[in-house]
Amino acid sequence: EAGVTQSPTHLIKTRGQQVTLRCSPISGHTSVYWYQQALGLGLQFLLWYDEGEERNRGNFPPRFSGRQFPNYSSELNVNALELEDSALYLCASLSRSWATIYFGEGSWLTVV
């Protein structure tokens, strides 16, 4: 069974640009969570999608947005990138039994 996959793994963007990060959950998982982890800091909740709907969002500005597709894959979009957006962006999916949360390897974003 394939795990949670994220792309791209690393990317460098210039301040003011836009970025799209992608996540494919484990097959059959309907819930996808997005988290930001700045260097040396803990996980900060960004967005939660389930069954194609946004269920909750964290305390981030509107330039952070996303969506979930009918196949339950998800995108995270960040507009007007700022230097402090440099971080590891992690996607996670929750098993149908809610017993285990699985994380992808993350997308390392550097904004210069």
Place this chain on the structure above:
Amino acid sequence: KNEVEQSPQNLTAQEGEFITINCSYSVGISALHWLQQHPGGGIVSLFMLSSGKKKHGRLIATINIQEKHSSLHITASHPRDSAVYICAVRSGGNQFYFGTGTSLTVIP
């Protein structure tokens, strides 16, 4: 105040020592997860607990629902146990709250 508090933040141990990491939470939960994050970012789930105690190899996790507290124990610690250990609680609505993690270094 964070919904999930972990202690200690940093921990250095000699190989073979018994290690305890603590987690306290303030929200109602359906389950508590212990996660391990290695350098490079990958996070794996170690345990999911809703009551009692679970053991996997040298790792033991316990939870006290009444006291809203959980502990992760590592017996006979080894340098390969060096990682960040994260406590996460899942609310009834499947919202997750994360502790800031405990950075463990085990010295040979």
